[in-house]
Amino acid sequence: MTGHDLRAEGLRLAYDAKVVVDGLTLAIPPGQITVIVGANACGKSTLLRGLARLLKPTAGGVHLDGESISRLPTREVATRVGILPQSPVAPEGLTVAELVARGRYPHQRWFQQWSAADEAAVAAALESTGTAELATRPVDELSGGQRQRAWIAMALAQGTPILLLDEPTTFLDLAHQVEVLDLLGELNATEGRTVVLVLHDLNQACRYAHHLVAMAEGSIVAEGRPSEVVSEELVTKVFGLECRVVPDPVAGTPLVIPVGARHRRPLVDFGSDPT
Amino acid sequence: MVPPWTRLERMERKGVVASRRWRAAGLVLAAAALVAVALASVAYGSKPIAVNRVLGSFFTFDGSSDHLIVRSLRVPRTLAGLGVGVALGMAGAVMQGVTRNPLADPGILGVNAGASLAVVLAIYGLDVTSPSGYVWFAFLGAAGASVVVYGLGSLGRDGATPVKLALAGAAMSALLGSVTTAILLLDVATLDQFRFWVVGSLAGRDATILRGVAPFLGAGALLALGSARSLNTLSLGDDVARSLGQRVGLARVCAAVAVVVLTGAAVAAAGPIGFIGLTVPHVARAITGPDYRWVLPYSAVLAPILLLGSDIAGRVVARPGELQVGIVTAFVGAPFFVALVRRRKLAEL
Numbered sequence: 206m207t208g209h210d211l212r213a214e215g216l217r218l219a220y221d222a223k224v225v226v227d228g229l230t231l232a233i234p235p236g237q238i239t240v241i242v243g244a245n246a247c248g249k250s251t252l253l254r255g256l257a258r259l260l261k262p263t264a265g266g267v268h269l270d271g272e273s274i275s276r277l278p279t280r281e282v283a284t285r286v287g288i289l290p291q292s293p294v295a296p297e298g299l300t301v302a303e304l305v306a307r308g309r310y311p312h313q314r315w316f317q318q319w320s321a322a323d324e325a326a327v328a329a330a331l332e333s334t335g336t337a338e339l340a341t342r343p344v345d346e347l348s349g350g351q352r353q354r355a356w357i358a359m360a361l362a363q364g365t366p367i368l369l370l371d372e373p374t375t376f377l378d379l380a381h382q383v384e385v386l387d388l389l390g391e392l393n394a395t396e397g398r399t400v401v402l403v404l405h406d407l408n409q410a411c412r413y414a415h416h417l418v419a420m421a422e423g424s425i426v427a428e429g430r431p432s433e434v435v436s437e438e439l440v441t442k443v444f445g446l447e448c449r450v451v452p453d454p455v456a457g458t459p460l461v462i463p464v465g466a467r468h469r470r471p472l473v474d475f476g477s478d479p480t
Numbered sequence: 481m482v483p484p485w486t487r488l489e490r491m492e493r494k495g496v497v498a499s500r501r502w503r504a505a506g507l508v509l510a511a512a513a514l515v516a517v518a519l520a521s522v523a524y525g526s527k528p529i530a531v532n533r534v535l536g537s538f539f540t541f542d543g544s545s546d547h548l549i550v551r552s553l554r555v556p557r558t559l560a561g562l563g564v565g566v567a568l569g570m571a572g573a574v575m576q577g578v579t580r581n582p583l584a585d586p587g588i589l590g591v592n593a594g595a596s597l598a599v600v601l602a603i604y605g606l607d608v609t610s611p612s613g614y615v616w617f618a619f620l621g622a623a624g625a626s627v628v629v630y631g632l633g634s635l636g637r638d639g640a641t642p643v644k645l646a647l648a649g650a651a652m653s654a655l656l657g658s659v660t661t662a663i664l665l666l667d668v669a670t671l672d673q674f675r676f677w678v679v680g681s682l683a684g685r686d687a688t689i690l691r692g693v694a695p696f697l698g699a700g701a702l703l704a705l706g707s708a709r710s711l712n713t714l715s716l717g718d719d720v721a722r723s724l725g726q727r728v729g730l731a732r733v734c735a736a737v738a739v740v741v742l743t744g745a746a747v748a749a750a751g752p753i754g755f756i757g758l759t760v761p762h763v764a765r766a767i768t769g770p771d772y773r774w775v776l777p778y779s780a781v782l783a784p785i786l787l788l789g790s791d792i793a794g795r796v797v798a799r800p801g802e803l804q805v806g807i808v809t810a811f812v813g814a815p816f817f818v819a820l821v822r823r824r825k826l827a828e829l
Contacts, residue, residue: 254719257722257723258722259719259722259723278725279722279725279726279727280725282725283723283724283725284725286723287723288719288723289720289723290717290719290720290723293716293717293719293720294716294717295716296580296715296716296770297770298765298769298770299715299769299770300769303769303770303771304716307712307713307716307724308724310709310712310713310724311725313709360723363723363724
């Protein structure tokens with residue numbers, strides 16, 4: 206599943222007159238996990254939407270395997286790039302199996318609606334996300350973590366070599382966050398899918414990313430391996446936050462510890478401590 | 481180990497009807513009920529006619545008054561109810577699907593208001609007096625209002641969102657409605673003619689009207705059925721639909737055209753009959769789950785059952801006079817509407 210090439214060149218993305226991303230050039234490394242981080246409103250979700258042709262660029266372009274993504278038929282793109290937007294909503298009463306089956310839409314035609322390949326892809330997606338036992342349950346009755354896994358299963362059933370996810374861990378508790386990220390890491394490791402994530406948590410980003418992209422004000426500030434890129438200066442630049450960076454005691458990746466105004470070491474010893 | 485096929489078959493669907501086979505059987509059952517209701521619609525009325533006399537009028541027509549009533553009055557009326565019911569049911573389902581709005585209905589998207597204004601203008605300005613003359617104006621008005629509402633709803637950064645569409649529809653309804661009222665207040669003769677049409681009635685609909693709108697009903701129904709798959713992807717939200725390779729704008733336009741054609745034709749034939757388009761798709765969804773490939777056929781069969789049933793009730797309740805069907809459906813539909821709004825979680829479609 207490796208080898209598909211997605212890149213943005215001189216990309217400018219805007220909502221009406223408001224330019225959110227400007228002059229951005231980025232190549233998504235095939236077969237790896239790329240994580241995009243940055244402060245709120247830095248344009249990271251917009252970039253993801255642009256990469257998935259959900260937003261038309263006003264200048265520059267996105268290229269998929271060397272062709273302009275906006276010139277390729279959208280259904281063709283849908284067999285190569287899948288995107289899961291932030292907190293999608295399923296219609297009431299839709300079961301997990303039905304939701305996942307809808308991921309097969311780009312592979313179906315009017316005259317051939319449900320093939321053995323569809324069946325196999327849905328079964329595999331349910332299996333690998335651990336949602337097989339939830340298959341008959343309505344999506345709207347699931348817990349947040351289960352629901353997110355069901356949506357990921359839908360995106361997997363779509364069978365695209367490139368998978369983009371916008372903050373897949375939002376609204377999940379810590380255990381479910383790790384569960385979802387582990388699942389994506391597993392999919393990347395076993396099936397070689399190219400995964401692009403937007404994440405809020407810098408430490409999780411450092412842990413799961415092969416390639417980290419740090420954005421500020423619509424441009425890329427730094428990109429590369431987390432261990433090479435993440436530094437106290439970068440975090441200050443990207444988030445405007447003073448911090449310490451130490452090695453993650455479990456994974457060995459950079460661990461960012463914010464300082465915060467209330468815990469800044471006093472510069473002067475007040476001398477009132479009797480010990 | 482269980483083969484994946486049977487496992488998936490088993491886990492397949494929720495809803496009252498659990499599998500594809502049962503859903504097909506339910507549809508056949510509903511169709512049988514529709515045939516029964518249609519027969520009843522021909523037999524019952526201010527003058528009840530026995531079923532064997534009804535059948536006799538088709539096969540051994542003898543020119544008696546019973547046979548004449550059946551062939552020239554009750555059959556056209558029943559056929560009109562059938563056609564209008566199918567159109568309203570499917571239009572409501574498509575509308576709810578494309579706007580992802582559980583309260584969507586021809587009234588909300590301004591289609592009724594547009595059709596009504598066009599008819600009033602035709603009566604007032606052009607002296608059109610026969611219902612067969614209204615048809616084209618109602619149709620134009622419905623289409624015009626829908627285009628304007630869709631245009632208004634599409635303005636701005638994220639296109640025609642459900643909320644913006646509903647707001648645009650409500651605003652247009654209010655505007656068109658006040659223009660209609662102003663004209664009616666200016667001219668008493670127009671008011672008298674309009675009054676009968678606006679309530680919605682199947683009475684006095686002769687075969688020519690139905691023949692006039694039938695092609696539109698047929699085309700609209702086909703277009704609606706053709707939209708079922710795209711409605712399924714649209715129901716996951718625009719971004720997901722696009723990600724799945726759906727051309728969202730095109731799908732919306734197709735669905736909107738189906739809605740305009742179906743409601744325009746239905747409104748032209750019988751006046752604005754409310755609540756059928758609102759209630760029936762919800763009943764269909766409760767039976768089949770949210771798959772529009774099933775919701776649409778079920779709506780098409782269930783809606784005429786409700787419409788013809790209401791029409792029969794209107795004929796029986798106020799014998800020897802009758803209640804117009806639009807009033808009866810309001811009695812049935814209004815409590816349903818209230819229940820729908822009062823639900824704690826308004827269904828996301």
